[in-house]
Amino acid sequence: MTNLEAFMLALIQGLTEFLPVSSSAHLILPSAVLGWADQGLAFDVAVHVGTLLAVLGYFRKEVVQLLNAFFGSIFKKERSKDAMLAWMIVLATIPAGLFGLFVKAFDIVDLYLRSPWVIATTCIVFGALLWWVDRRASCQVNEYETTPKSALLIGLAQAMAIIPGTSRSGATMTAALYLGYTREAAARFSFLMSIPIIVLAGGLLSISLAKGEAPIMWEPMLIGVVVSFISAYLVIHWFLKLVTRVGMLPFVIYRILLGFGLVFFLSMHG
Incomplete structure (x- = not known):
């Protein structure tokens, strides 16, 4: 892997x-379309570290509050909205963890x-589903109102995202919007529940x-960590x-164009 390939793949990941x-x-496509070699396990670890650091860094205050409340609920029997949210994130992680091992x-x-x-x-099917759900979303529930049933449903959606092209964040946000979450709450819950699954x-x-x-190869790995961290951090902030202002339509359009563009490319080179 060249340093340029490492930079581009880390940027795509972030x-x-x-x-x-x-x-x-997006990480599979360069090898399929451009003929790039597989990035390998070491680079996969590097970009996972970069994106994990990004979400931990952006939500550092929330993560500390949730961890304190989580352990407080275990050892001190404290009950708070942060403790409940932490337990719902744990519950939502279980389906993807089990399915991933399977x-x-x-x-x-x-x-x-x-x-x-x-x-x-x-890309096409789940993009269309995201558009359908986003148009009908009631946008009334925040992440602190997550129930065990909602957590499990969103967790099952996250498990489906093991299928390449589905999108973990897309699947979880689609499920959350279907359950009545606001767009920002759906995104925040999706980002927070990404932490244990990335770990x-x-x-x-x-x-x-x-x-x-x-x-x-340590140099491409370092590039992977740094570039994926910076790009992922900026994406979280921007998204x-x-x-809340534009909804999911731009991402729906992108997914569908990407899907049909790939179909065209594969048909021409099939």
């Missing part, structure tokens, strides 16, 4: 991880789903990396300010 457009799709055990994604045709289909995914990748014997 720009798309928290937008409802699918980071996995598909990894049977290597389902790599064997059957890492296909440009799958990405094209999911889990990064941990599994790190274990696989530790078991391997491939040499690690939270923009989504």
